[in-house]
Amino acid sequence: MPSRLHLHVVPPSAAPLPRPRAALRWRALLWSALLAGFYLLPWLRWEGRQALLLDLPNRRFDLFGLTLWPQDLGVLLGLLAVLAVGLMLLTNVAGRVWCGYGCPQTLWSGMFGWIERSSARHLRRPALARAVKHLAWALLALWTGVTFVGLFSPIHDLVAGLWPPAWRGWQTFWVMFYALATWGNAGFLREQVCIDLCPYARLCPSLCDADTPQVHYDARRGEPRGPRAPGQGGVIQRGRGLLDPVSASDYAFRAAHPALAGPMPNFPEDRLGDCVNCDACVAVCPMALDIRSGPHPDCIACGACVDACDAQMRAWHFPTGLIRPASPNGVQQHARRWLRPRTLAALGTLLVLLGIGVLRL
Structure with a gap:
């Protein structure tokens, strides 16, 4: 570690400041739009059916007019591979923008934090503020569980079975599982999920480079x-x-x-x-x-x-x-390289997967 404490400065003419950056005032709008899109997704209709429904009991996947059967499993795996490689390419080119702007943990942690701050700001009694906070957390977590399971079971039937209770055993289990997971991860663990549990966070350093x-x-x-x-x-x-x-x-x-x-x-x-x-x-x-x-x-x-x-x-x-x-x-004031080994590897893999998909279709 250097020991000198006196100032060494560069003349102002030799060290221009970076250009001003506009504030990301759209971040809250983006997060709100993504959360609203998730909660509305199971309610979308396409040709008289739920637009996105992964119906496991009937072995039928409806994806906005595209119907996949068990023999089409390769198409679904191909779509997942394209998304995974696309995320790798995005990470290499733009950094951890997925973590900062699209990750469910980030979105729900931000929502739970907003509820916590709002209840503390508007309710002067700490005990009442905590009670309102946990009630709001519980309701949001429960509806998150219902929405997620609504992607695997018809959402209209699922909501109709809320009262009087008419859910199947597996529906009850997964709704409560994802409700508790949302409540715990977004309400209490928060950044610890990213630091200790997220595999993508561990892979990010290997996907990034000096550019x-x-x-x-x-x-x-x-x-x-x-x-x-x-x-x-x-x-x-x-x-x-x-x-x-x-x-x-x-x-x-x-x-x-x-x-x-x-x-x-x-x-x-x-x-x-x-x-x-x-x-x-x-x-x-x-x-x-x-x-x-x-x-x-x-x-x-x-x-x-x-x-x-x-x-x-x-x-x-x-x-x-x-x-x-x-x-x-x-x-370091070096010119940015757009064509780097990891960028080319991810881009090449993505193009190959898309080419295979086009030939299959």
């Missing part, structure tokens, strides 16, 4: 962090410039590990970086990470810390982009 975007904190611009009086401007505006990479990494490490590296020295306000140490990025992270300590394999790239930091930068009249998506090569 795959990930959330990055610009330590050269942000360090040394600390509170300051308003009105001083960012490091470029007041001419301090960016730190050299070694000093920036040193300060970021010391801020993240004070017990190991010792306390940071006191810097005058005009030598501080653009990070005001507000911890807004930490507060909004669904994985409870501090991205300023360096790229983390458990980061799901949801962009919440990016938006929170950009909001703070605008409030302080600093340029946005202190935390931003960037590839390791992009951080």
Whole structure:
């Protein structure tokens, strides 16, 4: 670990700041649309039948007008293979966008968290807030279980059997199983599901390379962090410039590990970086990470810390982009390569699978 604590800066003209990034205000709309699509999916009709119904007892799969029978199992497996390879290609090119924007664990954890915050904000009595929260969680989890089983059993018959109870044994078991799984995973385990249980999260590092975007904190611009009086401007505006990479990494490490590296020295306000140490990025992270300590394999790239930091930068009249998506090569100012070995392997496999599917049809 470097031991020097003095500032080494790069002249402002030699270190342009990244372009401002618009806030992802559509994230909540996207999550709402995906959740609404899931709950509405079993109710869609196609030619007088449920549009998507995996009817296991009758060995018939209806997929929006396409009917698959047991002898068509290869078609279903092919569709699953195409989706799996497509996810691999997406991960290599765009990073963990599936985790941040489409994963059911992310969507339901966000919904359960919103219910928890809303009940605590609107109900002053903690006991009442907890009761309302768990009641809402239970109802949402139960309806999630009903909706999921409704993809395997006609949804109209399933809902009609809610009261008086008329479910079969397997329907009751799977509704309660998925209700309890939703309640436990989204209400209590949350990020631990991604860290300890999700196999896709373990595979992601092997699918990514030096040109795959990930959330990055610009330590050269942000360090040394600390509170300051308003009105001083960012490091470029007041001419301090960016730190050299070694000093920036040193300060970021010391801020993240004070017990190991010792306390940071006191810097005058005009030598501080653009990070005001507000911890807004930490507060909004669904994985409870501090991205300023360096790229983390458990980061799901949801962009919440990016938006929170950009909001703070605008409030302080600093340029946005202190935390931003960037590839390791992009951080080093290297040109991005679009045709890489893993990209070509995933793209080639996807094209082969699609070609086989076209020939089969």
